[in-house]
Amino acid sequence: MVLLALVTLPFWAGDEYKLHLAALIGAYWVLIGGLNLVIGYTGQLSVGHVGLLAIGAYAFAILAGTHGVHPAVAIAISGGIGGLCGLLLGLPSLRLPGFYFAMATLAFALIVSELILAQTALTGGGVGLSVPGFPEPFDSPAGTYYLILALGALVTWLTWNVARRMWGRGLIAVRDSVVTAQAVGVPVFRAKLTVFVFSGITAGVAGALFGSLQSYITPDTFIFELGLFFFVCIIIGGRGGIIGPLLGTAVLTALPELAAPLAKLGTFFYGLLLLIVVLLVPEGIGRLFEIVLERVRGRKVDSMPVSPDLARLSAAVRADRAT
């Protein structure tokens, strides 16, 4: 039902702006889907993925715009560069405990915007760069939307595969107790690093899509608040799930656009939302739905009756006595 609505969206969305918004949600989701594995499953609170997004966007703009590389190749390369930068960032910082890691990623985001401003010859500095669109058949708004929808679905499928199998269980173990995870044989650092590099790749790809949607990027496009926004989407949606963050992304992207007063408050509103969720429902909004559902349907309690096979038992006891 939802899938059908998503696929047919260009035909009933009405105006192009709503379609653009949907495409933007999709581009964000490509990043957040990967980041969800890092924050939601592994519990590594990275606030600096906006840096990786910026790297992806600039890589795409420079490759496809300045050097005329085919956009499809450019997307793949910006994903690769994003992954490489994720590796470089993850290698030292993933060894650090919680707050240290968050600060390291925050610093990374600041460093990236510093470097973008400094390397004027490559990135245009504060003036910015224009980003080319996609070639046929993706050059219309609907085409771009389908491309992003396909990539978003791919990322969702990949993360879902990771999450429900052995890897996902290992990641959750790392989040809940590193010591326990180590004791049962989860390669903690390698697991964290792999997931982080994956999120770097998706962030690079998302950067390419995002840059192309924006059609012009400056260092101010990638302010720290955007990184905070990704972070809030996941926390609000609920850690340890995929549907929750997906809904969080869609709602949080669309809400300020549809309700004008919220747009003015912008980041303040995200902060308030984050605070409320952390204080009242740390499991995320998804948990609220579950609670309401339980109230309505009545809680399902697993019952596991134990019925001993009395005849066999007494026979065994008797046989034991006889000897």
Added chain:
Amino acid sequence: MLTILVSGLASGALYAAAALIYNVMFSTSKVLSVATGHTAMLGGVFGAWFISTLGWPIPIALLGSVVIGGVFGFLTDLIAIRRVLARSDEHLWLLSTLALATMTQQAVALWWGTEPRPFPRLIPQDFTVGLADQKYWLPVAIAILMALGLELFYRRTLYGKLFVAMSEDAFAARARGIPTDRIRALSYVIAGAMGGLAGFAAGQLTFAYFALGLTLSLNGFIALAVGGLGSNTGALVGGAALGLLSAVATYFIGGEYQNTVAVGLLMVVLLLKPEGLFGARNVRPV
């Protein structure tokens, strides 16, 4: 070159002050609050508002800034720390203080504007004195004063000793009848007041600027991690080292790489001596 060193030392003193604030909060709650730098930001912004807009005399404005900082510290504990610590020992405090920091920063941006505004002169002094200018030595003096004051407080007063006891083992302190919740709230009020004071003193160096908070949280944390978590001497040394290094790096390779250099310092220290220069080596908890 001397100018570079002096201004580096001054901003280093501000980082050291932020690191001291981290230390005060960390001692009683084991929480590193993201909103640390925002206390100093509030001190600077409200100080400028009190003096320039409301026309208060400077001592009253100073008192006002300290009170604002203290109230903010108390609110930090009330809103972001108390419930989260009561619930579990998960890292939720990182999220709640981050949320609080964001809200504070954005509220100030909406109210005060996003442009840095000048901070008035505190002591009558000619602008031609150069390096002896108050904007350089005021932060340094305040940072050293705060470190000395904390040291006296920890050693000579009963409340200070309670702080030390809680930093050793909060659970045992509670079992001994110390009202740990109230002591923690007190430590946040003190930390906030220190932030207000530091922001007020450094106002002429940093201007009254809404985005100062996050920069200061980051740089103060780097100073703290370099100097060693929990050590006040370490906070001073780390802050001075970071400020001087940033200033020298700015002089030689340009101001664009300031954060890069700061984080580079952090990484080198964490690789060579993970507990920091003056920190106590902590045992891995199992």
